Amino acid sequence: MSEAATAIGAGATAAGLAPAISIRGVTQRFGAVGAAQGVLALDDISLDIAPGEFVCLLGPSGCGKSTLLNIIGGLFKPTSGEVTVAGKRVDGAPRPDEIAFVFQESTLFPWYTIIENFRIALKFQGVPKSERDDLAMDALKAVGMGGFARHYPTQLSVGMRQRVNMARGICVRTNILLMDEPFAALDEQSRMVLGEDLSTLLAKTGKTIVFVTHSLAEAVFLSDRIVVMTARPGRVKTIVNVNERHPRAPDFMLEPRFGEMRNELFALLRDEIRRAMALQRDADGGGA
């Protein structure tokens, strides 16, 4: 089930595919070396992600998951190492034609209706005007939000906004979708239903996804590979493969191997979470 960290990306190369995303020796330090406030967030991460693969980043809070996602998305340049997307180096410059983001907080403009928010995103992507509304409505209907196209974001609940946010990320025509805890604001039942929808939608689109979550069940249900990271500085501890075709049915969660994988992940993470908590206590000066 697990593979050694040294074999990262073996899946992509074994299948004879050029990776959609290639991460090579990425290290990220915030602040100067040796500075009191300096933080080594990521330490020498290397990983290849195949086209159409769903990869989940799992690890304790502060281990650098969002930092890695932001580097892949070109939001900033790493201290050292490089990321290549579709054969082109990402050099701290966003590539909206190729890479879409779905963040934890909804990023809808509050002064535009839902459909207007979609139109802006699709316009930015260069989608012809005549196609924008159909694409938007298809995506909204796919997450059960077709009836809310003319509402303003503030007229929707947090969960509804997040469903819209996810639909927008999927409908833009990028090959790569980066999702940073997109379901974190939702209740457990909504997360599970939306997870099913996501698996179905993505099976159709064939997008390459990097997804950050703290939920072990979500990671197993959605991913082809789960990258388990260490406490800060974030390194790849191990990779767990989930061999199950997409789209995944809820029954998958009832299979014994689903529970076994979730338990395996928890065992892998337990020590890292304790280390992360100890780091936090040290940073707080030993705690009050």
Ligand SMILES: Nc1ncnc2c1ncn2[C@@H]1O[C@H](COP(=O)(O)OP(=O)(O)OP(=O)(O)O)[C@@H](O)[C@H]1O
């Ligand atoms: N812009 C920044 N300046 C300074 N330090 C930063 C910056 N961004 C992140 N860090 C630090 O880098 C480390 C990794 O942060 P990051 O947000 O990537 O963690 P994470 O794994 O996404 O955590 P969480 O699960 O809580 O979202 C943390 O110690 C954080 O304080």
Ligand SMILES: [Mg+2]
């Ligand atoms: Mg984060």
